[in-house]
Amino acid sequence: MKPSTPGKQSACHPAVPVLPPPCQASLAPLAPQNLTSSPPNPPRPQPPPLPPPPRTVILSVIAGNVLFLDTVSRLRCSWLDFSPFLIAYLGQALHGPLSAAYHTFMCISPRVANTWRKLDLSFILVLNTCATYALSYFTFGFWASLAWTALVSLAAAQGIRNVLRLQPKQPLDRKKIVGMIGLTCMGYYIPVTFRGLASFAMTVSELPSGLLAGVAALYLARRTQSGIPPGRGVLSHTGGPPCCA
Helix, strand or coil: CCCCCCCCCCCCCCCCCCCCCHHHHHCCCCCCCCCCCCCCCCCCCCCCCCCCCCHHHHHHHHHHHHHHHHHHHHCCCCHHHHHHHHHHHHHHHHHHHHHHHHHHHCCCCHHHHHHHHHHHHHHHHHHHHHHHHHHHHHHHCHHHHHHHHHHHHHHHHHHHHHHHCCCCCCCCCHHHHHHHHHHHHHHHHHHHHHHHHHHHHHHHHHHHHHHHHHHHHHHHHHHHHHCCCCCCCCCCCCCCCHHHC
16 A cells, blocks of 8 residues: 555545644744834813913902991891891902802803803892892982882893803893993992982081182182292192192
């Protein structure tokens, strides 16, 4: 019986696979390698820095707290007469931090800016309503000032409804905003103006005597001026006092 040759199949012996010599595997060509490095990822854009906090608003909040504490320590009155001071303080204490936050965080994103914008505008109307009661109480009395404040609060509520509908990046309608805030400002402009006119009417009887005293003082000053060398008078901006003549 002849031995079977490798690679051929016989009835008694299966075919034996022929393996390549080791030198053939080592001589196989190498795949080219990518020696160039990939470019680095571009840096992500950084958000703009936050603006400095509004110093005037922060100072007004601090001053409001100091003045309120000083008022509380000095007042000796009933709670009803104290209510105008308390309502005015609450309006300022609520709106001040919200206004400072809006002007500080408005550059973060349109959504954040719109949220703080709506809070700022809404509490401007709340502040005007509080000021209406605070400045009309001692002019109109309790019940009349309460009714007047309720009327102003209706206009403020309608304004807040319009403010809450604002969308991000939506420009403000300046005429509507100014008209809305101006209408609620009339709530405390009217009692303050009425109070000033009433005070003027009470002192109008003393006006002639006040004018006469002013004319007399001006006459005496001019008479004194005429007896002093030029450039040394009371009414001169360059001269010294009369004792230097």
